Structure formats: structure tokens, C-alpha cells
Amino acid sequence: MIKTIIFDFGNVFINLDLDGHMQHALKSYEIDAFSKEMIAFNSFYEQGLITTDEFLEFYTENFPKLSTDKLIDIWNFMLKDFPVQRLDFLKQLKLDSKYKLILLSNTNELHINWIKKHILFYETFKNYFDAFYLSHEIHLRKPNQDIFKHVLSEHKLKANECFFIDDNTDNIDTAKDLGLNVWNIDPKTEDIVDLFSIKKTYFD
Template sequence: MIKTLIFDFGDVFINLDKEGAMQNALDLFKLNEFPEELLAINSLYEQGLISTNEFLEFYIENFPGVSKNEIINAWNFILKDFPKHRLDFIKQLKKEKKYKLILLSNTNEMHIDWIKENVSFYEAFKNCFDAFYLSHEIKLRKPNADIYQFVLNENNILAKESLFIDDTQENTEAANQLNINTWLINPKTEDVTNLFIIKKDFF
């Protein structure tokens, strides 16, 4: 029996353009692919292990022809719209009080700052959750096992009674390893608001 719903943020609630953002960044930095060093820096930033200033300084030093604002815009290019029917969905779940509601997102300070400025109902959305975990704030990152264990321990919940919804396969596979139930959502064909239809076998 599912008692806890654990949601990712990007491409579950807020729409992302991962492919477009990657191509935009490759064009800006005149790269054919992102080298491991840049991916590692991005990961450190998402885990809150380097500050926004340190992150931006790294890019400015390595790409002197690119301005700070261009870097910020390229970084936030991935973020798109947040359909209001998804806010209505999570508000209804909060109202019904049938499940513990948790958000678990790999994100970073610049993305959250952009969302606060551009999504008028961000605080209302955040207030729907019993716990709201952002990777850069808790210094943990999916798909590492410790982030899932952290959520289970902090909330005193059982893996087998939890359902984790995420759009990235490596993240759902890692959760499965800890016996957490999962829904690998396809953002192109599925919508989180259809959870109780698509995953009716869990409920």
C-alpha cells in the first residue's frame, strides 16, 4: 500500500528542454560535446559543493569570450513553463491528505532563483509538500543511494510504501535498488496528473 509520493520537479511539474539547452550551450561555448571536466563542475554545483559565483567564475575563466549573462542565460535555457493544472493536482493531493508528499529534485541556486522570478505560484506549490528537498541545499544528488536513504530516514517512511516519480531512468533504477516503487515518467507522452490512471495498480 502506497503511503508516500516522492516527486521529481523537472519534467514532472515544470517542463524542461534538455536537448535544446544542451545544443544551445554547445553552440555558445563552441563545443562538439561537453567534456568530463564541465560535467563534473555542473554536478558539483547541483550538489551545492561550489557556490554560484565559483561556478560562474569557472566558466568565465575557461570561456573568456562569453559574458556572465550569456552563461546564466544558457544555464537557465532548460527551464520552460509550469502548467497550472499540475499545481491544481498537487493542491488537491494536499487537501485530501491521503499521502505524505515529498519533492526530491536535482537542481541548483540559479534554477531556483529563475523559477521564483518566473513562476508566480512557486511558494504555493512548495507549500503543498510535507518535505521539499533540493539537491544543492541538502548536499546530496540523485542517483546516489544516500539521497534516497536520507529521504526514507528523515521522514520515517518505508521504501515499499513509497512511490517515486522521476523522468530519468538512472534515478528510478537507483530507487528500485532500495525497494522504492517507481514510475519512470515519459514527459513527452505522460502527465503526472494522470498518476492514478497510469499507475492504478499501485493504489
């Protein structure tokens, strides 16, 4: 019996353009691929292991032609709209009080600052959850097992009573290995608002 639903944020609630972001970044940086150092710094930043200033300083040193504002715009390019029907869906879930609701997101300070500025109902959205975990605040990130174990331990949850939704296959595989029920949502063809029709067997 499912008692807790754990949601990813990007491509579950807020739409992301990951392919467009990559193409835009490579073109803006005038490179063919991200270096290992860039990938490492991005990961450090997502885990809150370096500050926003340190993150931007790294990119400024490597791409001195680009202003700080331009670098921030490139970084935030992936962030798109947040369809209001998804907020309504979450609100109804909260009102029904059938499940503990948890958000578990790999994100960073710059993205959250953008979201707070452009998604006017962000605080309302946040308040619908019983717990709200952002990777840069807890210094853990998916798909590592420790972030899932942290959430399970923190709330004394049984893995087989949790349902985890994410668009990233690696994250889904880790959750599945730990015994959680999962939905590897396809943002191109599926929508979180259809959870109970698409995954009906888990919630009967």
C-alpha cells in the first residue's frame, strides 16, 4: 500500500528544455562538449559544495568574454513554464490527505532564484509538501543512494510503501534498487496530473 509519494521537480512540475539548454550552452561557450572540470563544478554546485559566487567565478575565468549576467542566463536557459493544472493536481492531493507528499530535487541556488522570480506561486507550491528537499541545501544528490536513504530515514518510511516519480532513468534505477515503487515519467508524452490513471494499479 502506497503511503508516500516522492516527486522530482524538473520535468514533473516545471518544464525543462534539457536538449535546448545543452545546444545553447555549447554555442554560447564556443565549445564542442563540456569538459570533465565543468561537469564536476556543475555537480559540486548542485550539491551546495561551492557557493554561487565560486561557481560563477569558475565560469568567468574559463569564459572571460561572457558577462556574469550572460553566464546566469545560459545556466537558467533550461527552465521553462510551470503549467497551473499541475499545481491544482498537487493542491487536491494535499486536500485529500491520503499520502505524505515529498519533493526530492537536484537543483541549485541560481535555478531556485529564477523560479522564485518567475513562478509566482512557488511558495504556495512548496507549502503543499510535507517535506521539500533540494540537493544544494542537503548536500546530497540523485542518483546516489545516500539521498534516498536520507529521506527514508528522516521520515521513517518503508521503501515498498513509497512511490517515486522522476524523468531521469538513473535516478529511477537507484530508487528501484532500494525497493521503492517508481514511475519513469516521459515529459514528452506523460503528465503528472494523470498519475492515478497511468499508474492506477499502484493506488487501487
